[in-house]
Amino acid sequence: xxxxRAFTEATSYKPGNFNFKSAVKLGMLEKDDEKxxxxxxxxxxxxxxxxxxxxxxxxTIAQGSKKQKYTGKNPEDALKLxxxxxx
Numbered sequence: 298x299x300x301x302r303a304f305t306e307a308t309s310y311k312p313g314n315f316n317f318k319s320a321v322k323l324g325m326l327e328k329d330d331e332k333x334x335x336x337x338x339x340x341x342x343x344x345x346x347x348x349x350x351x352x353x354x355x356x357t358i359a360q361g362s363k364k365q366k367y368t369g370k371n372p373e374d375a376l377k378l379x380x381x382x383x384x
Contacts, residue, residue: 315344326372333376342383347372358383 307361308342317334320326325347333345335342346357347365354375360383367382 313330315347316323328374328378330373333373333380336380337376340383342379344379347375 312359317326317331321328333343340360342358344356345359348356348357349353350368352368353370354372356365356375356379357364357366358379359365365379365383367375368381369378
């Protein structure tokens with residue numbers, strides 16, 4: 298049996314643990330946006346944050362120690378831009 302601390306550490310949010318299916322269930326993304334998410338994963342980038350700011354939707358992607366931020370007017374634009382510019 299796990300201790301409470303071990304359980305919370307295993308299930309708590311950590312950067313890079315962005316879950317696409319949960320974002321779809323919450324209504325933040327649509328199923329059609331999965332192609333951009335998969336494209337980022339193919340290039341070995343992980344989505345660490347997806348926020349709503351005053352400028353629009355901001356996505357932060359990380360690959361090792363490199364981090365990049367992209368902003369779009371809607372979630373699809375932010376994902377498109379990140380997938381296009383990630384190398």
